[in-house]
Structure formats: C-alpha cells, structure tokens
Amino acid sequence: xxxxxxxxxxxxxxxxxxxxxxxxxxxxxxxxxxxxxxxxxxxxxxxxxxxxxxxxxxxxxxxxxxxxxxxxxxxxxxxxxxxxxxxxxxxxxxxxxxxxxxxxxxxxxxxxxxxxxxxxxxxxxxxxxxxxxxxxxxxxxxxxxxxxxxxxxxxxxxxxxxxxxxxxxxxxxxxxxxxxxxxxxxxxxxxxxxxxxxxxxxxxxxxxxxxxxxxxxxxxxxxxxxxxxxxxxxxxxxxxxxxxxxxxxxxxxxxxxxxxxxxxxxxxxxxxxxxxxxxxxxxxxxxxxxxxxxxxxxxxxxxxxxxxxxx
Numbered sequence: 001x002x003x004x005x006x007x008x009x010x011x012x013x014x015x016x017x018x019x020x021x022x023x024x025x026x027x028x029x030x031x032x033x034x035x036x037x038x039x040x041x042x043x044x045x046x047x048x049x050x051x052x053x054x055x056x057x058x059x060x061x062x063x064x065x066x067x068x069x070x071x072x073x074x075x076x077x078x079x080x081x082x083x084x085x086x087x088x089x090x091x092x093x094x095x096x097x098x099x100x101x102x103x104x105x106x107x108x109x110x111x112x113x114x115x116x117x118x119x120x121x122x123x124x125x126x127x128x129x130x131x132x133x134x135x136x137x138x139x140x141x142x143x144x145x146x147x148x149x150x151x152x153x154x155x156x157x158x159x160x161x162x163x164x165x166x167x168x169x170x171x172x173x174x175x176x177x178x179x180x181x182x183x184x185x186x187x188x189x190x191x192x193x194x195x196x197x198x199x200x201x202x203x204x205x206x207x208x209x210x211x212x213x214x215x216x217x218x219x220x221x222x223x224x225x226x227x228x229x230x231x232x233x234x235x236x237x238x239x240x241x242x243x244x245x246x247x248x249x250x251x252x253x254x255x256x257x258x259x260x261x262x263x264x265x266x267x268x269x270x271x272x273x274x275x276x277x278x279x280x281x282x283x284x285x286x287x288x289x290x291x292x293x294x295x296x297x298x299x300x301x302x303x304x305x306x307x308x309x310x311x
Contacts, residue, residue, distance in 0.1 A: 005183075006178070006182070006183055006186075007175060007178060007179050007183050010174065010175065010178050011171050011174075011175045014167075014170060014171040014174050014175070015167050015168075015171045018163075018166065018167040018170050018171065019163065019164075019167050022159075022160075022163035022166070022167070023163075026156065026159055026160070026163070027110055027113070027114065028106075028110060029155075029159055030113050030117070030152055030155065030156050030159070031106075031109040031110045031112070031113035032109070033113075033151075033152060033155045034109070034112070034113045034116065034148065034152055035101060035104060035109055037148055037151055037152075038099065038101055038127045038129070038143075038148070039101065039129060041070065041071050041072055041127065041141060041143055042101075042127060042129045042131075042139050042141060043132055044069065044070035044071060044072070045070045045072045045075040045087070045139065045141045046075075046077075046131050046132060046139055047070070048066035048067065048069065048070040048075065048087060049075050049077060049086040049087055049139075051066055052066070052086050052087055053086065063087055063088075063089070064089055066087060067087055067089050070141075071143060071144075071147060072087075072141040072142060072143045073088075073089050073090075073091045073124065073141075073142040073143065073144070074087065074088045074089065074091070074140075074141060074142045075087040075088075075139070075140075075141050076139070076140040076141070077131070077136050077138075077139055077140075078136055078137040078138045078139075078140070079136040079137060080137075081137070091124050091142060092122075092124065092144075093122075093123065093124050094124065095124050095125065095126050095142060096123040096124060096125060096145075097123070097125045097126070098125065098126040098127075098128070099112065099125060099126070099127050099128070100128045100129075101127060101128065101129045102128065102129055102130055102138070113152070116145065116148065116149055116152065117149065117152060117153070117156075119145070119149070120149070122144060122145060122146040123144070123145045124142055124143070124144060124145070125142070125143060125145055126140060126141070126142050127140070127141050127142075127143060128140045182216070185210070185216040186216070188210075189207070189216070189219060189220060189223065192205075192207035192223070193207075193223065196227055200227070200230060200231060200234055201231060201234045201235060201238070202231075203228075203231050205227075206224055206227045206228055206231065207220055207223050207224050207227060208224070209221045209224055251293075254290070
C-alpha cells in the first residue's frame with residue numbers, strides 16, 4: 001500500500017504536522033480578530049459620538065442611525081472624570097458580561113474568544129477601551145454578540161480553508177522533494193543490492209557510487225567497498241578450489257604411477273645382482289615417501305562433512 005511506503009508516511013506526517021501548527025495558530029488568531037473587532041466598534045462609536053457632541057440635540061432617528069452604523073446600543077464617554085451618556089437606545093436584553101480591552105492579557109483573550117465561539121445564543125456585552133487620539137479617559141459601549149460571533153466564525157472558516165490549502169501545497173512539494181532526494185536514491189541502492197545478490201561473483205554487478213553527497217553517497221561507497229571485498233574473496237575461494245582439484249587430480253595420477261613402480265620394485269627385489277640389492281632400499285624408500293605424500297594430498301583435498309558432536 002502507498003501509506004506503507006516512505007513517501008506515503010512522510011506525506012501523511014507532513015499534513016498532520018502542518019495542520020497541528022495551523023490549529024495552534026488558529027486560536028490566537030481568532031482571539032486577535034475578536035479584539036480588533038471590538039476595538040473597531042469602539043472607534044466607530046467614538047466617531048458617531050462626535051455628531052452628538054457637535055450639536056446640543058439631535059433627532060431620535062439620526063441617533064438611531066448613528067448607533068446602527070457603529071453597531072452598538074449605547075456610547076458612554078468619560079472626560080475629566082465626568083461620565084457622559086452620549087448616545088443611547090433600547091437594549092434587547094440586560095448586559096451579560098463586561099470586557100475591558102485597555103490592557104488585555106493573552107490568556108484572557110483566548111479564553112473569552114473560545115467562550116464566545118461556544119455560546120451560540122445572542123447576548124449584550126459591555127466593552128471598555130481607550131478613545132483614539134486621547135479624546136478622553138475611556139469610552140464604553142454596549143454591543144450585541146451575534147454579529148461578533150458570526151464574524152469570528154467566518155474568519156475562522158477562512159483560516160481553516162487557507163490552512164488546508166497550505167497543508168496540501170506543502171505536503172505535495174515535500175512529497176516530490178523527498179521522493180527525488182531520498183526515495184529514488186534508496187531504491188537505486190536496493191536495486192543494486194538485489195542485482196548483486198543474484199551473482200555476487202560477477203564484478204559487473206558491483207554498485208557504482210553516484211556523485212551524491214551526504215548519507216546516500218556514503219552508503220553507496222560503503223556498499224561498493226563491501227561488494228568488492230566479497231567478490232574478491234569469492235574469486236579467491238574459487239581459484240583455491242580449482243587449484244585443489246587440479247592438485248588432487250595430479251596426485252591421483254602420480255599415485256597410480258608410483259604404485260606401478262612399487263610393484264615393479266618388488267619384483268626387482270628378488271634379483272641376486274649385488275648392485276641392485278644395494279640401490280633397491282633407497283629406491284623403495286623414495287617411492288614410499290612419494291606414495292604417502294600423494295595420499296596425504298588426496299586426503300586434504302577431500303571434502304567431507306564433519307562428524308556430529310554431542311553438546
């Protein structure tokens with residue numbers, strides 16, 4: 001199966017690790033998006049309050065339009081320790097929570113973002129922050145959570161889709177890179193080993209190291225050295241076997257000749273010639289030594305299985 005190969009496993013691990021990294025980035029990203037969303041609502045509310053502060057009184061329709069454009073229900077400005085309700089409208093429900101984003105903590109932002117994603121019901125929350133351009137001590141608004149949650153879900157979905165695309169592209173590029181740089185050279189080494197195993201005596205099957213550097217090149221060089229040494233040993237063994245066979249054959253023929261000579265010498269031994277009687281012991285001794293030498297040579301070259309021994 002494809003997943004049992006090195007390329008398949010590397011592809012799966014790459015996708016998993018990239019997705020894990022994206023998940024670890026996803027939660028802080030959504031928390032940051034929530035903070036930016038509430039900051040944007042504060043800025044819009046501050047801009048809407050300028051129209052109210054520029055005039056002594058505004059019409060109710062205009063006030064409602066300003067609040068709708070800002071996406072809030074109420075706007076409170078604090079200047080010089082004076083807290084002023086600048087814009088107001090009816091709220092659909094009481095305030096469920098209060099968030100101070102003047103000095104936000106990372107842990108609190110992540111916790112509140114996850115809590116908002118897990119709460120599908122609409123609520124009204126109070127948000128406190130700094131006015132832009134030092135236009136007061138603080139600005140406070142009440143806003144609905146439904147648009148905030150919908151925006152967070154839309155942002156999170158786009159992040160997940162982008163993460164999936166990045167994971168697919170990264171995994172594909174790494175797959176082909178690993179296949180070209182690792183899998184293909186390793187398959188070449190395995191193929192060379194299999195070819196050499198079929199005929200280790202054939203020097204033409206010894207691997208030729210490529211110009212690659214690194215571990216693959218070192219493995220090819222080490223494999224060539226091992227194959228060269230093994231082929232040399234096998235050839236040396238083959239030559240010794242051939243030499244032993246030839247020596248055994250010569251010894252066998254020589255023993256037959258010496259046996260005939262020994263029989264002939266036995267007949268000469270019965271001669272009454274004093275010269276023959278004096279030279280015959282030396283001749284017999286030489287023939288016997290030659291026969292024993294041939295027998296020992298034949299015994300040494302004979303291949304026999306060793307007798308089994310009790311352990």
